[in-house]
Amino acid sequence: MASPDPWMQYYKGYYYMTATSGDSTVRMRKSKTLAGLYNAEFKIVLNHTLYHTWAPEFHMWNSKWYLYFTAGATKDFSSQRIHVAESLGDDPIGPYNFKADIHDDGYAIDPSLITINNGLYLLGSFNTPGMQDLFIRPLTNPWTPNGPKVLLSSPTNPWERTNLPINEGPEPLQHNNRTFIVYSAGACGTPDYKLGLLEFVGTDPINATHWHKNPQPVFVRNDTNHVYGPGHNGFFMSPDGSQYWIVYHANDKPDYGCTNKRTARAKRLDWNSNGTPHFGTPDPIGLQLIAPSGE
Template sequence: MNDSPWPNPLVRYRSDPSVLLHGGQYYFASSVMEYDRLELRRASSLEGLNTAKPVVVWRKPDSGPMSLLIWAPELHNIQDKWYLYFSATSTHEMKGNTRQHRMFVLECSDPDPLTGKWTDKGQIKTALDTFSLDATVFVLKGKLWYTWSQKTPNIESNSNIYLSEMANPWTLTGKAVLLSKPDYEWEKQGYPVNEAPAAVTHGNRIFISYSASATDKHYCLGLLWADITDDLLNAESWHKSPDPVFMTHLENQQYGPGHNSFTKTPDGQDVLVYHARMSTEGEGDPAYCPCRHTRAKIFHWDDNGMPQFGVPPPDHP
């Protein structure tokens, strides 16, 4: 069975990929190399995203809290409206080389998110006013949930994974629970990082993958899970894999796979969408390396209902 039937890379020079299957169409959002805008692509197939024309739906302003380093957008459709979640900072908020990102959301009420009007719904406020990024949303048990990455005072890490309920697509409600922080050595290579959560359900469990370590060759995926019937806002409901579940594969020359999203094929197979590098080379900050490309592969479930992501497949046309 070919677990990578699409071109690899799927979309070149695009990192932090998010793919949404909605109404029989695939929508694609990602970070762009200039970090200055939000683009969307649409195609009737995953492979079609390779050549689909990118449409700029929003550009950063010249000043203000969303005027610098636009990172990791995700498109979601919630109650027939479109939402783009992303993180950004500003020149004023930059302190030396320390980034001070916060999370924001745009809304589009028009049927077509590529041509519709987008309105700013503002910053998504959390209890902690600290560096935060990489939000995603999901619906479970009739509720809208928000999971994201944030720096926590008194925890020696760059970011940790949190979960909260939402009152609406731009407002959190109730308490937030800390789901994961970098505990293992594989989560602390280069930088101690837990970021970029992505949610998928299977059977009676909810799974949240996340990315760990620096965004270079050490980048990899970790995994959290809980029973759907348990209290998701109780940290003790969640389990954590002691080992990475998707990581660099030297033989296939795939390095630092991470920052994933989940989607499905038209016939219902589960797909892992992620970015990875083709080499370990690169100078300076790895976040600015143009060598990260979007990729996709089918993954499977074992007899215990756990995801088996396999290894990153090699490049192929």
């Protein structure tokens, strides 16, 4: 399905999925099975007056959902900022009311939430001179910053600088008391868009030296399977809570670029013997997968 920047949750018997719309709406699909999302219709869960909605995500906090998205006041992408809406109840479909803008001056995209040692933090991507970096920012609650953005990761490795030096799309992944952030690297319009990995190895989440960057990417193109530019992912659990799954977008051809030709795909996430996530190889489109456990 054409769904750039996909993100999912499994909640109370249903899979819920959202993705970049590119217009002034946030949309969501709902299905009892993972495969059923393919034919499920997107329902508009939020209308707003901004342009270019990118990378929406919804996170629960105190029995309500907080819907994060990137959008801007101008058509030229320069004013892309982070915004959040709040659900009236515990249904991911909403309805939602606009809650707050969470940004300072300057370009900021790809919001996500992470909890570390009972502290709540906003993750995202922002511009610094000559490149696009990851940031982390402490929050009092899902809509109120409790400090400035702090630089978390810069695209310093050659594989993070394909066409443009970019780190974006940070996504939390926590397993066996270890905390990881999986992020996208390079320009999204290239077939070499890929995923990198950070691990929290210290005591202070807003100190970049307390994070370790994997020296090599963890999920890359596979020309044999005709999968190009795999990136901008999310994670969700199987219905019985025993399996981690990744959802991500990729292209079928190397020249499709950063467009709506990017399609959402999912696969089971495994774990290496050293406790780090094992992503494996992106599967060819159309491959029949074993359904998530408990479906």
